[in-house]
Amino acid sequence: MNTDEQIVKIVKCGGNKGMGLMVSRYGQYIFAMIARQVGDQMDAEELTQDTFIRAFSHIGSYDPKRASLATWLSRIAYRLTLDFLKRHRPFIASIDDTEVWQTDISDEQIAAELSTGNEDRIQRLQLLMDELPPDERLLLTLHYFENRPLSECAFIMDSTSHALANRLYRIRLKLYKKLKQYDKL
Numbered sequence: 001m002n003t004d005e006q007i008v009k010i011v012k013c014g015g016n017k018g019m020g021l022m023v024s025r026y027g028q029y030i031f032a033m034i035a036r037q038v039g040d041q042m043d044a045e046e047l048t049q050d051t052f053i054r055a056f057s058h059i060g061s062y063d064p065k066r067a068s069l070a071t072w073l074s075r076i077a078y079r080l081t082l083d084f085l086k087r088h089r090p091f092i093a094s095i096d097d098t099e100v101w102q103t104d105i106s107d108e109q110i111a112a113e114l115s116t117g118n119e120d121r122i123q124r125l126q127l128l129m130d131e132l133p134p135d136e137r138l139l140l141t142l143h144y145f146e147n148r149p150l151s152e153c154a155f156i157m158d159s160t161s162h163a164l165a166n167r168l169y170r171i172r173l174k175l176y177k178k179l180k181q182y183d184k185l
Helices: 004-012 016-038 041-057 069-088 095-099 107-114 119-130 134-145 150-157 161-184
Strands: none
Touching (some): 004 069, 016 041, 016 069, 016 134, 069 134, 069 150, 119 134, 134 161, 150 161
């Protein structure tokens, strides 16, 4: 079995074998990440293909000291997916978004509310997540659904761990408030 370093070396030499190895090792992984965001299989397939085309053409910029090959590919996929979502699902900010900072709700209260095992609550939460802006949905997917550490999310999203921790809190708070509003209906 070839290591990531060997695969990258083969791709840098222009070898189709290296490209095939990279796609066979990470293709499903990248496709799954993208498909969770775009929903349409054909769009996800096209974005996955674009991710690898971009990776092959920029393989010289890959630095194994900064990130694993999987994380570097995820960064490319993240940017392409975010651009796609912004073009296809324009985000309109709601008035509720302005209230996020006006609260004294603890992180523990938010976590308890969002982590209930109630099937109805989970479905409502999924619907609310679908209404979030693309970058917020992607952050939630990377951190909570793919269990990536904040440092890896920061590399993929070109941010800092601290900034993403703050964003995660604000996103969770927004979801919490929307769930509470839904409960009042």
